[in-house]
Amino acid sequence: MAVYINGKGNISPQKTWGDEPLLLSPLDYVGNKLTCVQPDYTEFVDVRQLRRMSRIIKMGVAAGTMALRKAGISVPDGIITGTGYGCLEDTGTFLTKMVESYESALNPTPFIQSTHNTIGSQIALLMQCQGYNQTYTQRAFSFENVLLDSILELKDNPAQSILAGGVDEITDVSHTIQERFGIYRQDSLSSLALFKSNKKGTLQGEGAAYFVLSGEKTSHCKVSLVSVATFYKPGNNLRSDIESFLKSCSLECGDDDLVLIGKSGDFSPDHEAELISSSLFPNSSRALFKHLCGEHPSASAFAFWLGARIIEEQQIPAIVLERDANRPLKNCLIYNPYFSNYHSFILLRAC
Amino acid sequence: MTLAGRIHVAGAGVISAIGNSVEETLHSFRNNLSGIGSITLFDSVHKDALPVGEVKLSNKELEVRLGAKQDLTRTALLGIHAAREAVKASGIDLSKWRTGLISATTVGGMDKTEEFFDDFNSDPKKGRLRKVVNHECGRTTEVIADDLGVRGFISTINTACSSSVNAIAFGARLINHGLLDIVIAGGADALTKFTLNGFNSLMILDQKECRPFDASRSGLNLGEGAGFLVIISDRVKKEGNVQTIGYVSGYANTNDAFHQTASSPEGRGSFSAMQKALAMSGLNPSDIDYINLHGTGTLNNDLSEGTAVARLFGERYPRLSSTKASTGHTLGASGGIEAVFSIMAIRHQCVFPNLRFEKPIPEIGLIPQQQFEAGIKISHVMSNSFGFGGNCSSMIFSKD
Numbered sequence: 010m011a012v013y014i015n016g017k018g019n020i021s022p023q024k025t026w027g028d029e030p031l032l033l034s035p036l037d038y039v040g041n042k043l044t045c046v047q048p049d050y051t052e053f054v055d056v057r058q059l060r061r062m063s064r065i066i067k068m069g070v071a072a073g074t075m076a077l078r079k080a081g082i083s084v085p086d087g088i089i090t091g092t093g094y095g096c097l098e099d100t101g102t103f104l105t106k107m108v109e110s111y112e113s114a115l116n117p118t119p120f121i122q123s124t125h126n127t128i129g130s131q132i133a134l135l136m137q138c139q140g141y142n143q144t145y146t147q148r149a150f151s152f153e154n155v156l157l158d159s160i161l162e163l164k165d166n167p168a169q170s171i172l173a174g175g176v177d178e179i180t181d182v183s184h185t186i187q188e189r190f191g192i193y194r195q196d197s198l199s200s201l202a203l204f205k206s207n208k209k210g211t212l213q214g215e216g217a218a219y220f221v222l223s224g225e226k227t228s229h230c231k232v233s234l235v236s237v238a239t240f241y242k243p244g245n246n247l248r249s250d251i252e253s254f255l256k257s258c259s260l261e262c263g264d265d266d267l268v269l270i271g272k273s274g275d276f277s278p279d280h281e282a283e284l285i286s287s288s289l290f291p292n293s294s295r296a297l298f299k300h301l302c303g304e305h306p307s308a309s310a311f312a313f314w315l316g317a318r319i320i321e322e323q324q325i326p327a328i329v330l331e332r333d334a335n336r337p338l339k340n341c342l343i344y345n346p347y348f349s350n351y352h353s354f355i356l357l358r359a360c
Numbered sequence: 361m362t363l364a365g366r367i368h369v370a371g372a373g374v375i376s377a378i379g380n381s382v383e384e385t386l387h388s389f390r391n392n393l394s395g396i397g398s399i400t401l402f403d404s405v406h407k408d409a410l411p412v413g414e415v416k417l418s419n420k421e422l423e424v425r426l427g428a429k430q431d432l433t434r435t436a437l438l439g440i441h442a443a444r445e446a447v448k449a450s451g452i453d454l455s456k457w458r459t460g461l462i463s464a465t466t467v468g469g470m471d472k473t474e475e476f477f478d479d480f481n482s483d484p485k486k487g488r489l490r491k492v493v494n495h496e497c498g499r500t501t502e503v504i505a506d507d508l509g510v511r512g513f514i515s516t517i518n519t520a521c522s523s524s525v526n527a528i529a530f531g532a533r534l535i536n537h538g539l540l541d542i543v544i545a546g547g548a549d550a551l552t553k554f555t556l557n558g559f560n561s562l563m564i565l566d567q568k569e570c571r572p573f574d575a576s577r578s579g580l581n582l583g584e585g586a587g588f589l590v591i592i593s594d595r596v597k598k599e600g601n602v603q604t605i606g607y608v609s610g611y612a613n614t615n616d617a618f619h620q621t622a623s624s625p626e627g628r629g630s631f632s633a634m635q636k637a638l639a640m641s642g643l644n645p646s647d648i649d650y651i652n653l654h655g656t657g658t659l660n661n662d663l664s665e666g667t668a669v670a671r672l673f674g675e676r677y678p679r680l681s682s683t684k685a686s687t688g689h690t691l692g693a694s695g696g697i698e699a700v701f702s703i704m705a706i707r708h709q710c711v712f713p714n715l716r717f718e719k720p721i722p723e724i725g726l727i728p729q730q731q732f733e734a735g736i737k738i739s740h741v742m743s744n745s746f747g748f749g750g751n752c753s754s755m756i757f758s759k760d
Contacts, residue, residue: 088615093496093498094496095497095518103554103557103558104473104474104477104554105477105481107553107554107557108477108478108481109481111405112404112405112406112553112557113405115557115558115560115561116561117558117561117562120554120557120558120559120561120562121558121562121620121621121748122620123558124466124518124520124748124749125466125497125518126518126519126520126747126748126749126751127620127748127749129749130615130620130748130749130750130751131620131749133615133617133749133750134617134618134619134620134750136617137617138615138617139614139615139616139617139628139629139632140614140615141613141614141615142519142613142614142615142749142750142751143517143519143526143530143613144517144518144519145515145516145517145518146496146497146498146516146517146518147498147501147514147515147516148496148498148499148502150498150514150515151498154515157534158530158533161533161534161537164537185484186480186489186492189485189489190489190493239513239514240512241502241505241511241512241513241514242506242511243511243512244511350502
């Protein structure tokens with residue numbers, strides 16, 4: 010059964026919404042932190058409600074609204090959200106206040122908004138959506154779990170429209186802590202040049218991308234989601250896992266026209282990803298995306314948007330291209346490795 | 361939607377304030393015991409003011425029992441404890457099947473993050489990193505999966521206090537669609553200063569022992585623990601000749617879409633969750649023999665849930681109780697813990713007490729079960745779990 014992508018909304022470190030041509034003028038960042046280009050939120054949410062929302066909730070609500078507007082839907086049948094980190098800003102605020110005020114006279118608002126399901130439930134509240142509402146938080150499988158759940162929901166009832174997304178934010182506190190783990194580059198002068206040097210470390214990113222998925226196609230829909238698979242700690246089975254995943258989609262490895270690979274810029278895991286990609290997909294076009302959105306648990310939601318846009322345009326922007334096989338763009342495989350234990354695959358197809 | 365085959369329950373494991381295993385829990389229920397008491401596990405200015413339901417084992421004791429590494433978070437330790445019991449009870453060799461782990465948690469590794477923050481807050485270069493490395497909710501699931509030897513499919517759900525029911529339902533759907541053969545599903549949450557202060561700032565913690573569904577109720581007591589089920593497909597049951605206890609016959613997930621923390625007065629989200637779960641199971645309200653209520657003990661929840669129950673079940677409502685009077689509210693773990701209780705009700709043909717009940721809520725008049733009672737026919741049990749953000753879930757378990 011096909012799952013159609015009837016609407017998209019993507020807020021990312023690039024300008025990824027509106028009617029602009031795909032990645033017309035990519036933004037370059039100095040340093041190891043890529044934060045989102047934010048839209049005018051008053052176009053999406055009432056000013057009084059905006060004041061109470063943290064940045065991640067604003068981004069989620071706005072991206073969700075963009076997707077619904079594109080699909081021409083006011084209330085979806087279900088809302089499924091993935092977020093690896095959850096609402097970090099509110100969590101950090103409440104923790105800090107708790108320590109500083111010795112557990113007294115605390116404002117409950119940041120606590121209320123600290124749970125991961127706040128994003129999906131705020132969308133439900135604003136749109137009065139009383140249907141299915143779910144939030145996944147399995148690091149870099151969070152958005153993949155969302156897609157899997159959406160496929161199951163739509164297999165049971167194809168007429169539904171599901172709002173499915175992945176959302177993660179950077180905060181000063183989370184960046185400071187994660188930097189101490191030594192996972193980010195210290196001397197990056199150009200994010201767009203991330204893959205031009207063999208160095209250790211990646212760049213931190215964030216983003217909010219929602220999609221309207223349905224078993225029924227709208228007239229302007231050009232891309233469908235075929236399948237998704239996640240493999241935790243696959244070890245030596247990774248190759249056979251990829252092959253059996255593609256087989257389950259009635260494909261062979263060589264059939265992928267384009268593979269979007271989630272290399273992070275960190276040379277050691279990237280080398281592993283390179284070995285797999287060049288041996289399994291030798292004849293496919295290959296493209297990279299984390300120099301545009303940064304590394305974060307929901308980066309695959311950015312790739313999902315990018316893959317769908319590339320199929321729509323039938324053209325791979327030069328800024329993402331790694332290897333051009335000059336093939337018509339029908340099948341696009343997203344392969345996202347994340348800190349070595351997480352490997353996910355999403356297959357998109359022109360329709 | 362309907363299920364293609366049965367989703368059988370092959371094993372259950374639980375740890376909470378009233379026991380470290382299914383057997384200990386049953387003993388506590390039989391004797392109408394409460395697990396609510398003073399805070400002993402961490403330091404807090406609310407230590408003597410707010411009663412809680414602690415698991416009666418320190419981290420050190422849990423580590424020794426489990427042979428676990430140091431510095432694991434309490435949520436992970438509780439999760440491993442209950443998940444191991446569930447797998448052992450099922451008697452299944454997981455490695456022979458496509459096995460997944462779906463766990464739920466709302467605090468993840470917050471207990472250690474709090475310790476980190478004490479130092480970090482004064483100087484961002486301070487705080488031991490090994491205390492935050494396990495912070496993410498998904499990390500808890502990784503630790504449990506690694507302990508059980510589950511590779512391949514793992515997932516974590518956080519829909520606040522309804523999380524675990526959604527984890528079991530997602531597992532049932534993956535089996536139903538033929539994507540997995542076995543799922544270990546449930547949830548774990550430890551007591552933390554973060555949640556204690558959070559709920560306290562909302563002024564919904566009772567300073568005395570909580571009284572769910574009582575007219576005098578004035579808030580909840582926080583608890584902690586973990587509860588997991590091993591659910592399996594028809595094929596695993598047949599080919600593995602597995603003894604099962606019951607099966608998942610219905611579930612539903614809805615949203616109240618009324619307020620970020622409060623439930624609608626008429627309980628529209630909870631009503632439709634119960635109604636849809638019943639519809640999926642093909643059962644009538646009169647077929648339900650026992651409801652394990654969400655029943656937190658707050659003014660808002662119990663009135664809203666009670667109104668929805670009264671509307672759906674009418675005057676001849678089944679036996680019902682909130683076991684949170686015994687365990688405290690274990691947040692993301694509650695749906696898993698209470699799913700285990702539901703399975704225990706089916707296996708032992710019994711119902712559990714709603715402690716400290718004296719007078720019904722005047723607007724609804726529901727009278728819950730007040731004593732442990734065995735020797736009654738229990739074929740179908742409904743378990744409710746509702747959370748912040750309007751997330752409402754209901755699940756029905758049936759006897760084989």
